[in-house]
Amino acid sequence: MQNSKVIEHITEWLKNYAIKSNQNGYIIGISGGIDSALTSTLCAKTGLDALIVTLPLRQRKEEYDRALAHIKNLKADYQNVKSMDIELTNVFNILETSLPKETVSNKLAMANTRSRLRMTTLYALGQANGLLVAGTGNKIEDFGVGFFTKYGDGGVDVSPIADLTKTQVRLLAKELGIHPDIIDAAPTDGLWDEDRTDEIQMGASYSELEWAMDFQGNEKTLSTREKEVIEIYRRLHKVNQHKMIPIPVCTIPKELY
DSSP states (O other), X not given: OOHHHHHHHHHHHHHHHHHHTTOOEEEEEEOSSHHHHHHHHHHHHTSSEXXXXXXXXXXXXXXXXXXXXXXXXXXXXXXXXXXXXXXXXXXXXXXXXHSOHHHHXXXXXXXXXXXXXXXXXXXXXXXXXXXXXXXXXXXXXXXXXXXXXXXXXXXXSBOTTTTSOHHHHHHHHHXXXXXXXXXXXXXXXXXXXXOOOHHHHXXXXXXHXXXXXXXXXXXXXXXXXXXXXXXXXXXXXXXXXXXXXXXOOOOOOGGGO
């Protein structure tokens, strides 16, 4: 991959899309992870308004500190970058007291609710400032295994890095000089009270899933682990199809009109 040219291509694509949409630029929620760090840097490079937002919600300190350090570096390099810190823990706590106990006890439901609360906040800030919400999902997450929250981090206006694998995201991050602490950090969605990395949740690493996504060979020659990864990929891809296809529309037959 021609890293510098890909960076230039995405930057120009973002710039042109915002201008054609008559918007001032982009808003990006960052977590301290590599995907949001790359996306926010690409948005900053457009020269348009770039509002970088931290949305701590029971967030681990090391993740939050990485996000703040990244914002500091971006502001030093790009005059068009502004930032906001929106603490959502108290809001989430209040929401929990309003929901039925059986809902609050469902950990997956509440993890996804965290993501949807962040999405709502980004859109409120974005609309108030004439900004488009830039998504941070990569190719494996968005089109391979559906590892995102529907109407949470999947609720965006544009997806600038969704055609890049995690490996390619790392290459571009290095090219742009993003801090090694972010590049080397174990990927996590930050939606759980306990330490759950993406690999723990999915059962496979991103590099393994990238391999599975492209595999077209003879499965009889695979190792036991490779067969496990293929099964993991296919299971996640199938169960998360509802996230990756357009919303089903019930079409009314003409004869019923």
